[in-house]
Amino acid sequence: MFALYLVVTLLASAVNGLAAIANFIGHEYPKSQADKLRVPRSWMRPLGAVLAAGALGLLAGFAVPVLGTLAAAGLVLYFLGALGAHLRVGDYQLGPWGVxxxxxxxxxxxxxxxxxxW
Known part of the structure; x- marks a missing residue:
């Protein structure tokens, strides 16, 4: 069971960490998504900070399990909010969001x- 916990947590942390970096450096994909979803580009860094906090929280969960659980729950809520943003503008291409x-x-x-x- 530990191996599954380790792999899933590291994968989720890495993917969200890379997404945070993409937001921080102003990569074209997050900017194009922001434009499509009519989210101000000025939100990219704060949203990247939320992703980075989630990624680091997942890693912190190895030392303090409750932090990892809360970070995962926070990321779930973050992406539910992203789903709302997609649906608000009528964007139903949800493949990347689903991942x-x-x-x-x-x-x-x-x-x-x-x-x-608990």
Whole structure:
């Protein structure tokens, strides 16, 4: 069970960390998504900070399990908000969103299964 917890958590942390970096450096993909979703580009760094905090929180969960669980739950909520932004503008191409959403859901599920619910 630990191996699954380790792999899923590291994968979710890496993907969200890379997404945070893309937001911080002004990569074209997050900017194009912001434009498509009518989100101000000035939000890219704060949203990147939320992703970075989630990625670091997942890693911190190896030392303090409750932090990892809360970080995974926070990322799930973040991506539910992203779903709302997509639906608000009528964007139903949700493939990339689905990948980003499923990773923290999996991390949350595995964390709860490995550490147990509080």
């Amino acid at each position: 980003f959403f499923c990773l923290p859901v999996a991390a949350l599920t595995v964390s709860l299964a490995y550490h147990g619910a």
